Amino acid sequence: MRVAVADVGTNSTHLLIAEAQGGHYRVLDALKVRTRLGECLDESGNMTPEGEERLRGALLRFRELADALEVPNVRVYATSALREAPNGPEIAERMRQETGVYPVIISGEREGRLTYLGAAHSVEFGDDNLLLDLGGGSLELIRGSAEEVQDVVSLPLGGIRMQDRFLHRDPPGKSEYRALVAYLQGALEPYRGRFGAGPDTQVVLSSGTAEDLALAVAARAGQAPSSVNGLRMTLDELGGLLGDLRRMSEEERARIPAFAKRARIIVAAAAVLHTALSVLGAREVVISEGALREGMVVEELQRHEDYVAGLTARHRGALALAERFRADLPHARQVTALSKELYDQLSGQGQALPEEGRGLLRAAATLHEVGQLVTQSSHHKHSAYLIRHGGLLGFGAREVELVAQIARYHRRSLPKEAHEDWTALNREDQTLVSQMAAILRVADGLDRSYGGHTRIETLERSGKGWCLTACVPNTLDRQGAQEKADLWAREFGPLSFVWLSEEECLDAAEMALELEGGRPA
Known part of the structure; x- marks a missing residue:
């Protein structure tokens, strides 16, 4: 993968x-x-x-x-x-x-959690770790153990933001630099209790700025490390470098190899890190090359590994076919999970559904976009063709046809009498295809952004229809679900939505985990 x-x-x-x-x-x-x-x-x-x-x-x-x-x-x-x-x-x-x-x-919290995950796969984390991730616009403080994140805050203290707000002279003037440090101290002081470094706390820095500062400190000591990952730097070493940088012009700072591409903002960025470490009581840090994008990769691979472990033999065959046709596996996995949840909640609320539809829906959700290998336009029709002729193992001829038709109706036109393949089915199979495709359409809409963020909370009867409550932080996914609820309305009754904010979703997740005796990771 x-x-x-x-x-x-x-x-x-x-x-x-x-x-x-x-x-x-x-x-x-x-x-x-x-x-x-x-x-x-x-x-x-x-x-x-x-x-x-x-x-x-x-x-x-x-x-x-x-x-x-x-x-x-x-x-x-x-x-x-x-x-x-x-x-x-x-x-x-x-x-x-x-x-x-x-x-x-x-959100800044989501960014911090993913960055922590990326850093934890780059350096060895212990029982108590404090990660500082500095960007151009924000500074994330993340505390956690070797297994999970325990606290995150995102502060608008990025290097570019602080440079543009405070440092306007070259080299920076003493008064404007003092104003910057005073502002940073005031902004960070309220978080000393939550994020203060104890005697056994490992403090980790991630970001290109932190890497460049560590390389510059190493160069001042006559060292040329082959990798910055795991490199250590003391607060005093960072302070000494910062003192020199403050006295240099931007042109002089640009001559230092580590700062050639960030000479303009390096003083402000270094000041943010130095002040944060001072306020939080850190005396030494270790550098991690792993950050947000590495965390994204690790999360994706973990999700995929967990998903594959729960598949039956024939659904592993569907996944293998999806991979062969270069389907977007993360999207396929998310739509499959959402489809299963919708099916289970519909059935749990007393809606009559064909039992065999569960497995067919799962295969169709996994394979619904394989037609994009041919072309984006009309890819739903190409998906049906590839499913029919791709050698889907573990499914009989009738089942393959039903999977193909469920996938075919995940977008665009609804099943109708003008469609020869659909009218060739008997009445029971037509109902099965229409109902499963109705579920698939909504599930696909809920991941229209391909972000994998949607989580379904509840599906309940509401008058003659249904009400879906979901954690959907993304506007595009909300629009996608609303636009693709047409076949659902025909098969099950109108579908309305209650969208939870990201904060409400996090609160719900924390409450659920507390009831289970755990904490959110």
């Missing part, structure tokens, strides 16, 4: 393409584009056309590289720059339409 993930930051946009390999992953390719979106904000905080064009160019390059390595989809998470821009959601939707890649805007 191959995955392509990317993160859109305030300064840079990164792509990572990896392949599962014996419980770990092997990096196949990586690409970094300095989009500098933080420079492209107007007075209202909106992303400018220049910023939109930079992002479009990066996503098109990512799509091209993923295609070359036969990865069907690039999963993109957007952080501070788009998260805080009022027009961020509009830009994300235009990117989907113009590039075929949708940058899912994630």
